[in-house]
Amino acid sequence: MSDDLLTIRQMCDAFEVTPRTLRFYEARELLFPQRRGQHRLYGRSDRARLTLILRGKRFGFSLEQIRQLLELYDPAERNITQTEATLATARDRLADMERQHRELGEAIAELRQQIAEGEASLQNLKSDA
Amino acid sequence: MSDDLLTIRQMCDAFEVTPRTLRFYEARELLFPQRRGQHRLYGRSDRARLTLILRGKRFGFSLEQIRQLLELYDPAERNITQTEATLATARDRLADMERQHRELGEAIAELRQQIAEGEASLQNLKSDA
């Protein structure tokens, strides 16, 4: 299970983010790179987490909401109460995402309709010209 | 076509926003309430626009992106060039939304899976206790 480690620069190139962003996520406890001396080294789980972080951001979630979700993917220390709390917030997020998924579907349909109308009125403008 | 007009307070109660928010959206040219003397009055189109604004926000769009989208729904003054530009940005947004819709579907599936695993490990914790 070679866990090929990436430097911060390699991470940035791979995910198109800046070093500042990675250090910021670490400060907010979204990433936990190892240290070799001073330097950070990012392993497999860091890459998986960063993928989820960036996706969560595209959905409009805050970093704090994303952090809570990441707990679910963690092999962290687990007692019953904590696991139940994590599951509860995860179910809340899931409900959010399902609602958003439905709304997004409707919005897409409406936008397609509007674009079609816009294209039609554009044809009118052109034929008048 | 009675366009029953709402005061700012009625708008706020209806949409669960603050007066500050409505005035802010107006300053950013997302809303255009009429004026009766000093006071603002919000009509049918303002309500429609606000609905779209709040939905756009839930999708993680910026107010500026939303403003551009609203142009498409407007009966504004139209020349060919402007209409084409509006349509172009609308098609960009549509592509964004479609990608987001797909990703969201995948993320929902993964999250359901993770929740299921979490529930399973919770059962283990409880049976050990």
Place this chain on the structure above:
DNA sequence: GTTCCCCCTTACGCGAACGTCAACTCGCCC
């Protein structure tokens, strides 16, 4: 040895999206 280059920490800055507070206007009620 010193010049790069990459990385580090600390810290202040910034735009977005509002919250909050102060001071004013206007209609209305008693």
Place this chain on the structure above:
DNA sequence: GGGCGAGTTGACGTTCGCGTAAGGGGGAAC
């Protein structure tokens, strides 16, 4: 005519998500 309730315009404050210097360590290349 004094007060109040709703609305108005600034102006400054706040939180989030980073950007951007400023200053320092350490190795490897010349």
